[in-house]
Amino acid sequence: MAFTDRALLALGALAGLLGVAASAAAAHVAGADSLKTAAQFLLFHAPAIIAVTTLSAAGLTHRTATRIAAAALVLGLGLFCGDLSLRALHGSPLFPMAAPIGGVVLMAGWLLAGVGALLPARG
Known part of the structure; x- marks a missing residue:
């Protein structure tokens, strides 16, 4: 398993x-x-x-698309959840529009996961 996959699994x-x-x-x-x-x-x-990372590592989905999908889910979570958590615990945002940007990145991650499932997996 590649380092990228291990890092995504850890995240x-x-x-x-x-x-x-x-x-x-x-x-x-x-x-x-x-x-x-x-x-x-x-x-x-x-x-x-x-x-998504496991499917990619196993070669069952398009590797690049599903790795990018997993990375987008991680990034989107960081922005969305980070902003909500900071607002709840400290009363200040991560940065302006962090939660909406994170939400859009999460949606993009889900879209890419679907694309990765539909694209042929490389042998």
């Missing part, structure tokens, strides 16, 4: 860890709806990142 696992941590933190912070949303997004996308 998917990190997303799961951060999702559990954010869920726990949200249980102890008053009015933490945005932190709960961030936790849900992390927990929903962690297995998707791991699955």
